[in-house]
Amino acid sequence: MSRIHHQGPLIIGGGLAGLSAALEAAPAPVLVVSPTPLLEAASSAWAQGGVAAALSQSDAPALHLKDTEAAGAGLVDHHAAEVLTDDGRATVEWLAALGAPFDREADGGFSVSREAAHSMARVARVGGDGAGRAILSALAIAARAAEHITVWEDGRLTGLLQDATGRVVGAVIERAGDRVEVLATAVVLATGGAGGLFGQTTTPRALLGEGLALAWLAGAEILDPEFVQFHPTAIDVGLDPMPLATEALRGDGARLIDRNGEFILGPEADADLAPRDVVARAVHQARAEGRGAFLDARTAIGDHFPQAFPAVFASCIAAGLDPRVQPIPVAPAAHYHMGGIAADPEGRTSLKGVFAVGECAATGVHGANRLASNSLLEAAAFGRRTGRMAAAERAGGTPVGATPAMPHLSAEPLLELRAAMSAEAGVVRNAEGLTRLLARIDGLEAAHGPALPLVVARLIAEAALARRESRGGHYRSDYPETFTTARHTRLVKPEVESSLPRAAGWA
Ligand code: SIN
Numbered sequence: 001m002s003r004i005h006h007q008g009p010l011i012i013g014g015g016l017a018g019l020s021a022a023l024e025a026a027p028a029p030v031l032v033v034s035p036t037p038l039l040e041a042a043s044s045a046w047a048q049g050g051v052a053a054a055l056s057q058s059d060a061p062a063l064h065l066k067d068t069e070a071a072g073a074g075l076v077d078h079h080a081a082e083v084l085t086d087d088g089r090a091t092v093e094w095l096a097a098l099g100a101p102f103d104r105e106a107d108g109g110f111s112v113s114r115e116a117a118h119s120m121a122r123v124a125r126v127g128g129d130g131a132g133r134a135i136l137s138a139l140a141i142a143a144r145a146a147e148h149i150t151v152w153e154d155g156r157l158t159g160l161l162q163d164a165t166g167r168v169v170g171a172v173i174e175r176a177g178d179r180v181e182v183l184a185t186a187v188v189l190a191t192g193g194a195g196g197l198f199g200q201t202t203t204p205r206a207l208l209g210e211g212l213a214l215a216w217l218a219g220a221e222i223l224d225p226e227f228v229q230f231h232p233t234a235i236d237v238g239l240d241p242m243p244l245a246t247e248a249l250r251g252d253g254a255r256l257i258d259r260n261g262e263f264i265l266g267p268e269a270d271a272d273l274a275p276r277d278v279v280a281r282a283v284h285q286a287r288a289e290g291r292g293a294f295l296d297a298r299t300a301i302g303d304h305f306p307q308a309f310p311a312v313f314a315s316c317i318a319a320g321l322d323p324r325v326q327p328i329p330v331a332p333a334a335h336y337h338m339g340g341i342a343a344d345p346e347g348r349t350s351l352k353g354v355f356a357v358g359e360c361a362a363t364g365v366h367g368a369n370r371l372a373s374n375s376l377l378e379a380a381a382f383g384r385r386t387g388r389m390a391a392a393e394r395a396g397g398t399p400v401g402a403t404p405a406m407p408h409l410s411a412e413p414l415l416e417l418r419a420a421m422s423a424e425a426g427v428v429r430n431a432e433g434l435t436r437l438l439a440r441i442d443g444l445e446a447a448h449g450p451a452l453p454l455v456v457a458r459l460i461a462e463a464a465l466a467r468r469e470s471r472g473g474h475y476r477s478d479y480p481e482t483f484t485t486a487r488h489t490r491l492v493k494p495e496v497e498s499s500l501p502r503a504a505g506w507a
Contacts, residue, residue: 013190015042017358020383028391033155047132048246050125052373053088072367073472074486087381099138114251115372163397168353186393193359198334199422209456220351223362226463227338234333243315253300258291294327347386368472407449
């Protein structure tokens with residue numbers, strides 16, 4: 001074990017949120033720690049849609065805010081969502097100035113496309129479906145060139161260091177077989193989501209919610225962990241993770257059909273652009289009834305497919321499928337975690353010394369169901385805010401302890417956990433299945449120890465069991481109604497240990 005003293009913020013995560021924070025923290029010296037080379041394991045690099053922002057003449061931040069709140073099913077934090085949507089244009093312009101090559105109109109303006117539950121075209125794209133990779137590449141170049149930023153591309157977060165008051169004063173990083181204690185003025189968690197906990201996911205498999213688990217163990221408040229978004233059109237060709245067929249395909253007219261060619265959501269032109277949770281449940285239902293589910297882009301996109309959606313086209317061709325002439329088989333898959341470490345738009349959490357931003361954070365902007373392409377906006381806009389705020393933080397005290405070292409979960413039990421999470425905490429949940437899932441998590445913990453993925457899986461399952469209603473991404477077949485009053489799940493460790501699953505206070 002070695003120890004270093006870093007005189008600035010330590011940022012864990014090299015995706016869009018982490019790099020935006022790092023760039024904006026200047027001139028404070030920043031250490032960014034990523035478990036892999038930049039671009040390799042960040043879900044932002046995989047984003048196909050783009051950045052949602054009020055960019056067209058007919059749009060306004062207030063309209064974007066209205067759509068964000070409508071999609072979020074009663075749980076969107078108005079203030080946070082207002083800050084986000086107000087930041088939209090400036091954020092896209094900042095990314096463009098850093099070199100993100102957004103698609104443009106002939107007059108130089110941003111070209112925008114439509115995605116589900118947006119009342120108008122509002123998503124700034126890059127090369128059709130290549131936004132995530134192109135934007136993150138531009139930021140990675142800027143971060144590598146910035147004098148105030150040092151990047152470790154081989155470090156894994158394994159613990160948080162705390163002083164006698166409980167303030168977080170650094171982190172334990174595993175690097176090249178060594179454990180390094182990095183003391184820093186602030187720790188920014190930008191560790192991404194938890195899609196890898198599910199057998200069917202569109203996100204990198206390595207994303208297991210470990211940053212969230214460590215924040216929880218150190219005492220941070222966790223908000224709404226039960227809300228997981230399932231994308232309705234993951235390409236179902238037996239790959240893990242599942243390649244995504246972006247919602248923009250439906251925005252451009254592709255339709256969801258069953259194997260008999262019947263429209264799954266009905267014949268109306270806009271039917272397939274309902275909120276993502278509604279579409280995911282319809283696709284799930286069609287598959288459960290044995291009708292299958294397919295995205296048919298033959299008429300709407302046809303021969304333009306390779307130019308219009310090169311990433312999706314490449315995934316289809318690699319799987320032996322030509323989407324110009326064949327409908328694409330699709331299934332819902334875990335895509336985004338709305339729940340996470342409770343944080344404000346500046347990344348502040350309930351735990352002193354810790355900031356959280358991006359998918360590991362729950363700022364309230366997504367509520368129970370994230371509006372498409374709001375996540376890249378949030379990662380960059382709140383990333384910038386968080387970087388500035390973290391840079392102003394002064395160092396805490398001397399470390400007196402660390403979160404307990406947790407065992408690693410090996411491949412076989414992880415596969416078992418992932419299958420159980422998709423089966424029991426997927427698109428449709430009920431008490432019987434969630435209870436079975438919790439028993440499975442108990443069993444895995446007894447056999448393999450309290451590994452961090454099990455900690456997060458338990459938070460999701462217990463909160464899902466406790467929420468006896470259906471709302472947004474959380475659908476209970478045994479409680480299909482939605483309560484009139486929307487309530488958050490707020491969990492803090494000591495309380496939860498003694499009282500979950502009743503901690504959320506559901507009657
Ligand atoms: C998509 O392109 O369908 C995904 C966009 C998003 O998750 O926001």
